[in-house]
Amino acid sequence: PWTFTVLDDPTVNAFALPTGQLYVTRGLIALASDTSELSSVLSHEMAHVLAKHASIREDQARQAAVVTKVVTDMGNDPDLTALALAKTKLTMANFSRAQEFEADGIGVGISARANFDPYGAARFLAAMERNAALKAGKTSLDPRAQDFLSSHPATPERVQNAQASARQYTSPQSGERDRETYLAAID
Numbered sequence: 001p002w003t004f005t006v007l008d009d010p011t012v013n014a015f016a017l018p019t020g021q022l023y024v025t026r027g028l029i030a031l032a033s034d035t036s037e038l039s040s041v042l043s044h045e046m047a048h049v050l051a052k053h054a055s056i057r058e059d060q061a062r063q064a065a066v067v068t069k070v071v072t073d074m075g076n077d078p079d080l081t082a083l084a085l086a087k088t089k090l091t092m093a094n095f096s097r098a099q100e101f102e103a104d105g106i107g108v109g110i111s112a113r114a115n116f117d118p119y120g121a122a123r124f125l126a127a128m129e130r131n132a133a134l135k136a137g138k139t140s141l142d143p144r145a146q147d148f149l150s151s152h153p154a155t156p157e158r159v160q161n162a163q164a165s166a167r168q169y170t171s172p173q174s175g176e177r178d179r180e181t182y183l184a185a186i187d
Contacts, residue, residue, distance in 0.1 A: 002020045002021075002046065003021045003022065004022050004023075004042070005021065005022070005023050005024075006023075006026060007023055007025045009025040009026060009027060010025070010026060010027040011025050011027045011028075012025065012027045012028045012128060013025045013027070014028050014041050014042070014044075015045065016045035016046065016049050017049075022045045022046065024038075024041060024042065028041060029186055030186060031124075031127055031128065032124060032182070033124075033127065033179060033182070033183070034117075034120065034177040034182045034183075035116060035120075035179075035181075035182050036111065036118075036119070036123075036177045036178075037121075037123055038120075038124075038182070039111045039116040039120060040111050040118075040162075041107075041124060043108070043109075043110035043114075043116075044103050044104060044106075044107035045103075046110055047106035047110065048099070048103045050106065051099070051106060053099045053102075101158065101161055104121060104125075104158060104165065105161065105162075107121060108121050108162055108166050108169070109165070109168075109169070112169035117177050118165070118166035119162075119166045121165070122159050122160075122162040122166060125159045129156075129159070
């Protein structure tokens, strides 16, 4: 069973627990422009749960911890040790990035099958990218200013991937968007 909780926080963020509990911040809801964009975020988080990304990531982290322990315990060359640790971190980052792409694709399918505009994901990723660019011009010591993009970069590549996934389901004009009602509801 899925449960959805809105967090009273201005940052742009969403996450899911492996138990099917999905959380979305008020800031993310405000950034979305219509129901299909919000649906794309919720579907993306559902995809992480369905693909069991949390448990897979935990296994990867455990393996990385073993490699780190071996390298630090056995390494006599500090430069070689630092290089091995950096490579382990890069591997974990690439793994996380692959999970994001997979969740994007699965999420587009979930949204499309629920009769939402599957292009909502691409539009929302583009909105996140614009939001990040605006925030990059601001400096803040408030840790809450750190948002979703700090760990989920909305790259043009992700936007293109979401558009390609959406093309499998429908044309850009079909699917529920309901922009006016959505914006009135969050106002």
